[in-house]
Amino acid sequence: MGPESKIEKLKALYRLHDDFMAGRKLACRPGCHTCCTRDLTATTLEGLFLILHCRRTGRRDLIRRLEAELEPGFRPRLTINGLAKACLESEQVPEEVLGSGKHPCPLLEDGLCAAYPARPLGCRAMASAETCPPNGAALMDPLVLTVNTVFQQVVEQLDLPGFFGNLADVIRFLNDGRHGPAYQEGRSVIGKAFKLAPNQPAAVLMVPPEHRAGIRPVLEKMGEVLALEGG
């Protein structure tokens, strides 16, 4: 499957996630942006969708802003499916060095996201049941956390054999003259130089027993999205 088909599926998954979130009671409102930091992560497919969106809307400057973040903050060593596999196989999970959460995302403009329709799942997943205190954490409903995790697992699998990492690193990788075209043509590339982790298949979906019933309708719709055009 080429990148165009994958992006269509990604968009359908984003819509499905939006629909799920629309049914929850959330405190998030336009203009609140405590969670919009440069620690943001994404898959390469999401980075490609963001680049295409910025080109189409005449906002290439946003991509240049991201590329300029040479020390962007959180750089995950493991993908979410890598973490699931390590837990399943009782492997030692490498310790992650978390970002400070203090530096604003380069795409913020006057408290709003300048690329909102193409924001990655990491942004869509941040949703608080109560208004976040200044510099405080979001209050996440446990079922929302599970659904977000499964969406991340599915998006990662869709982007095989792509990569996952800090959004700024993902954008630099995609705009690199050698790696970007190779990724889009499905050729074998290595993301290590860009501090990216290779995506992995979802060996198991991380759904605790108490959320199996609650997530079932979402999983059924996900199955329909992924089955489109033989995905």
Ligand code: SF4
């Ligand atoms: S991409 Fe947009 S929604 Fe995501 S962290 Fe940056 S400003 Fe916030």
